[in-house]
Amino acid sequence: MGMSVTISAATEQDAEQIFRLQYLCFQSEAALYGNYRIDPLVQTLDSVREEIAGDCVYVARLGDEVVGTVRGRVTEDGAASIGKLCVHPRLQGHGIGARLLRAAEAALAGERGAKRFRLHTGHRSESNLRLYRRVGYETVGTAQGADGVPMIVLEKAAGAYATTA
Numbered sequence: 743m744g745m746s747v748t749i750s751a752a753t754e755q756d757a758e759q760i761f762r763l764q765y766l767c768f769q770s771e772a773a774l775y776g777n778y779r780i781d782p783l784v785q786t787l788d789s790v791r792e793e794i795a796g797d798c799v800y801v802a803r804l805g806d807e808v809v810g811t812v813r814g815r816v817t818e819d820g821a822a823s824i825g826k827l828c829v830h831p832r833l834q835g836h837g838i839g840a841r842l843l844r845a846a847e848a849a850l851a852g853e854r855g856a857k858r859f860r861l862h863t864g865h866r867s868e869s870n871l872r873l874y875r876r877v878g879y880e881t882v883g884t885a886q887g888a889d890g891v892p893m894i895v896l897e898k899a900a901g902a903y904a905t906t907a
C-alpha cells in the first residue's frame with residue numbers, strides 16, 4: 743500500500759514522541775482492564791529518557807512521526823525483557839508491531855547477548871497473545887503487575903538470532 747514505515751534505534755530527540763505515543767496507544771489496554779494506572783500510562787518522560795539512554799529502544803517512523811515503539815533490556819538471568827510494544831491505532835494491523843519486535847530481538851541477541859526473550863501481556867489481551875504466539879513465544883507463567891492486572895508471561899529462545907549475529 744506504499745506506506746513507507748522505517749524501523750530504527752530511538753534517539754533522545756524521540757523521547758517526547760514516544761511518551762505521547764504510548765499514552766495514546768495504551769488507552770485501549772487501560773479500558774480493557776478498567777485500570778488507568780497501568781505502567782505505560784504512568785511512566786514519566788524522564789523515565790522514557792533514561793530507557794532510551796540505557797536500554798534497547800526502537801521506533802517505527804512514518805516521515806518525521808514516531809508511529810510505533812518497543813523497549814528491551816537484558817536482565818540478570820541472561821534473558822531480555824521486552825515491553826511497551828505499541829503502534830499508533832491508525833496504523834495497526836500492517837505488520838509494524840511484528841517488525842518492531844523483530845528489530846528489538848535482533849539487537850538484544852546480537853549486540854547484547856540475550857539468550858532468551860521474555861515479555862508479558864494482560865491475561866485478556868487476546869490479540870497481543872496471538873501476535874506473540876505467531877512469532878514463536880510460549881506461555882511460561884503468570885505474574886501480577888504492580889497495577890494489579892494479572893499478566894501472562896511468554897518466552898522464546900534467542901537461538902536463531904544468536905547464531906547469525
Ligand SMILES: CC(C)(COP(=O)(O)OP(=O)(O)OC[C@H]1O[C@@H](n2cnc3c(N)ncnc32)[C@H](O)[C@@H]1OP(=O)(O)O)[C@@H](O)C(=O)NCCC(=O)NCCS
Pocket residue numbers: 767768770771826827828829830833834835836837838839840841862863864867869870872873
Ligand atoms: C499490540 C500492537 C503493538 C500490535 O501492533 P500492530 O502493528 O497492529 O501488529 P501487527 O500488524 O504486526 O499484527 C496485528 C494483526 O495484524 C495482522 N497483520 C499483520 N500484517 C498485516 C498485513 N500486512 N495485512 C493485514 N493484516 C496484517 C496480524 O496478522 C495481526 O492479526 P491478529 O490480531 O489476528 O493476530 C498494537 O495493537 C498496540 O499498540 N496495541 C495497544 C498497546 C498494547 O497492548 N501493546 C502490547 C503490550 S503487551
